[in-house]
Each structure stands twice: as C-alpha cells, then as structure tokens.
Amino acid sequence: MATTDRHAVPPATLALAHALSAAERGLAVIPLSRAKLPALRSPHRDDPEPALCRGECGRPGHGVYDATTDPRRIRELFAAAPWASGYGIACGLPPHHLIGVDLDTKSGTDSSAALRELALRHLFTIPDTVVVVTPSGGRHVWLSGPPDVVVPNSAGRLAPGIDVRGAGGYLVGPGSRTEHGVYSTVPGTAHLPPAPCPPALLRLLTPPSRSHRPAPVPPDPQHGQGLVQFVLAAHEGQRNTRLFWAACRAYENGIGHELLESLVDAAIHTGLTDREARATIASAARLTGNHP
Missing domain, CATH: 1.20.1280 (Monooxygenase)
Incomplete structure (x- = not known):
C-alpha cells in the first residue's frame, strides 16, 4: 500500500492515499472513521421507515455498498468525510472476491492455534497471502474466493475468536488509523495478491445447501x-x-x-x-x- 510519513500528513489525506493504492489492486474501498465504522452517515437516517436502499438513490452513506475502485468516486467519498482516518475494503466483490479470516485476540482464546487445529483436522494449509496486523495484535488473513460462491459474515462460527468477513462485510485496510492504533501488513506480505481459499476451508465457510x-x-x-x-x-x-x-x-x-x-x-x-x-x-x- 502507499507509504507516507504519518507525522507530516493529515490522517484523512493519508487514508485517501492508502485507499487509492488499494483500489489500484482491484480492491473496492470506503472511508472509515476512527471507530472503524463507515465515515458517512446514512442519507435515510431520518426517514420514518427503515430504508432497504443499497445506494440506488445515488447519495453516499450506504456503508459497504458505497465501495468502489473508481479513483474519482473515492476522492468524492473522502471529500465528503474529511474526518475519515482509515478505509474499509469490501469483501466478496470481483475481481478478488475477498474473504477475510479475522483472528481476534480480545476473546481470550488463542485464535491462531484454533485455525491451525482446523487446518490439521480438515487437511488444508493457509497459503502465502496478505496478512494484516490489528492494533490489538490480531490478524486479518486475506483469501480469494471463487466468483460463484457467496461466503457470509460470521462471528465465532468456525471457532472461538475466529470471525469471517464475506459478502456484505469489509476489512479495515492497512494504513488505517483508528482509536486504538494503526493497521499494518506483516512484512513480506503487502505485495502478495489474496491467495485462493483452500477448498476444504471454503466448505467450512459456506452454509450447507x-x-x-x-x-x-x-x-x-x-x-x-x-x-x-x-x-x-x-x-x-x-x-x-x-x-x-x-x-x-x-x-x-x-x-x-x-x-x-x-x-x-x-x-x-x-x-x-x-x-x-x-x-x-x-x-x-x-x-x-x-x-x-
């Protein structure tokens, strides 16, 4: 991702630079606040009835449904949210159909060990791929899914402390600054493309027919x-x-x-x-x- 002196550049400018860099790799992005939430509020928040609009109205503020790889549109989103200090990467979209395996540390369990145990039990290995370190010491493992498979979001379904970001979800992008610190890539993984998800793991990630x-x-x-x-x-x-x-x-x-x-x-x-x-x-x- 883009590299810039964090101490010399405003957080919003830095976040935009990282977001544009991610978009060049085919990753659709949205601006995030320091709380890791979409930076733009819903344009339907004052509607009398809950809106099911996913951006069809043409206005920004639909969360992950605003995600885009268009540099012009990305600049417009960040211009509308000058307080943004990070960016989210939408999962499940072409060309990568990104799947994020979130190994959490806040649950009090060893989620990395749980993933290794799953790999041994179901006979798969995690390939070399992008790995992002969170401010709390957790890790986001990026994988690529097939275009005809929808991987849902889940929390703890695979194992305690392992969350999954799939269609309709997003990952906090490396370089984002949040209330608790900065997300960064594990050295040696930033240049890698998201590796294909092992078939055995993909079966665990998708609900049965x-x-x-x-x-x-x-x-x-x-x-x-x-x-x-x-x-x-x-x-x-x-x-x-x-x-x-x-x-x-x-x-x-x-x-x-x-x-x-x-x-x-x-x-x-x-x-x-x-x-x-x-x-x-x-x-x-x-x-x-x-x-x-």
Missing part, C-alpha cells in the same frame, strides 16, 4: 436465549456481525420470528439503533430464505 438440511427440530427456548446472550456480549466492531449470525441461526432453527424483538432489544443494548438492528435481522431472514 438448504435442500440437504435435516428435518427441522422443535424450537429450543434455551437455544434462543443463548443467541440473545451472544448478541449482548458483542463489543465494538462485532455488533452487526454477531446480530446477523444470531439472526441467521434463529431463522434456520425456526425461531426467527419468535426471537425478533429479543434480538432487537439486545442489539440496541450494545449500541445499535432500532432501525439498524431490524435491517440486519431482515438481511439474515432473506439470506436464510425467510420473509422479514
């Missing part, structure tokens, strides 16, 4: 409370992904409608708005073949 699922079992109220607690335990940066994962599991187990309000209340408790929570749950319902 609905046509091959066993007959549904009666809803387990205790399981529903576990999903609510999973959302309540989310820390900053995990709120949407945890809510989305929990909602998917709820709908898959036939308790999505029953658990809707409890999940919304839990999400609001973590800091999401009612509108954001309901939009995320609606996305989970659509992904699992249910009607929001």
Whole structure:
C-alpha cells in the first residue's frame, strides 16, 4: 500500500492515499472513521421507515455498498468525510472476491492455534497471502474466493475468536488509523495478491445447501436465549456481525420470528439503533430464505 510519513500528513489525506493504492489492486474501498465504522452517515437516517436502499438513490452513506475502485468516486467519498482516518475494503466483490479470516485476540482464546487445529483436522494449509496486523495484535488473513460462491459474515462460527468477513462485510485496510492504533501488513506480505481459499476451508465457510438440511427440530427456548446472550456480549466492531449470525441461526432453527424483538432489544443494548438492528435481522431472514 502507499507509504507516507504519518507525522507530516493529515490522517484523512493519508487514508485517501492508502485507499487509492488499494483500489489500484482491484480492491473496492470506503472511508472509515476512527471507530472503524463507515465515515458517512446514512442519507435515510431520518426517514420514518427503515430504508432497504443499497445506494440506488445515488447519495453516499450506504456503508459497504458505497465501495468502489473508481479513483474519482473515492476522492468524492473522502471529500465528503474529511474526518475519515482509515478505509474499509469490501469483501466478496470481483475481481478478488475477498474473504477475510479475522483472528481476534480480545476473546481470550488463542485464535491462531484454533485455525491451525482446523487446518490439521480438515487437511488444508493457509497459503502465502496478505496478512494484516490489528492494533490489538490480531490478524486479518486475506483469501480469494471463487466468483460463484457467496461466503457470509460470521462471528465465532468456525471457532472461538475466529470471525469471517464475506459478502456484505469489509476489512479495515492497512494504513488505517483508528482509536486504538494503526493497521499494518506483516512484512513480506503487502505485495502478495489474496491467495485462493483452500477448498476444504471454503466448505467450512459456506452454509450447507438448504435442500440437504435435516428435518427441522422443535424450537429450543434455551437455544434462543443463548443467541440473545451472544448478541449482548458483542463489543465494538462485532455488533452487526454477531446480530446477523444470531439472526441467521434463529431463522434456520425456526425461531426467527419468535426471537425478533429479543434480538432487537439486545442489539440496541450494545449500541445499535432500532432501525439498524431490524435491517440486519431482515438481511439474515432473506439470506436464510425467510420473509422479514
């Protein structure tokens, strides 16, 4: 990515330079705030009803759906968000169809060891690829997926401390400055393209076909409370992904409608708005073949 003296250049200018550098590699980007959230607020935030617009209105502020590789458009987005200090890289888009394996350190588990155990158990190895170090010491492993496979976002589904960024998600780009520090690439990996995801790992990352699922079992109220607690335990940066994962599991187990309000209340408790929570749950319902 672009290299510049951080002490001599304003954070927004530095973030724009890194974002443009990433775009040259075919990575679609958006500006991020120091809190790692999309820097531009939704243009529909004052609408009386939740909007399902993904940028069709033509205005910026649709999060990852604003992501682009067009230098002119990137400059326009950053000009509209001069407070931006970082950039996000959209996952699941061509040409790389990026998948991010997020090895977290804040969960108190050894996520790197968990990934190694998964690799041994399922007979795959992580190829040489881009690896980004987070301010907390975690790592983002970049992989490339096939164009005909949709990898969903998930939190802890592979193993405790391992989150996945797929379609509709984004990774904080190297060079971004956040409230807790700067994201940087592991030496020797910045020049690498995202390596193809090993087929065995890809199978773990994709949900099974609905046509091959066993007959549904009666809803387990205790399981529903576990999903609510999973959302309540989310820390900053995990709120949407945890809510989305929990909602998917709820709908898959036939308790999505029953658990809707409890999940919304839990999400609001973590800091999401009612509108954001309901939009995320609606996305989970659509992904699992249910009607929001």
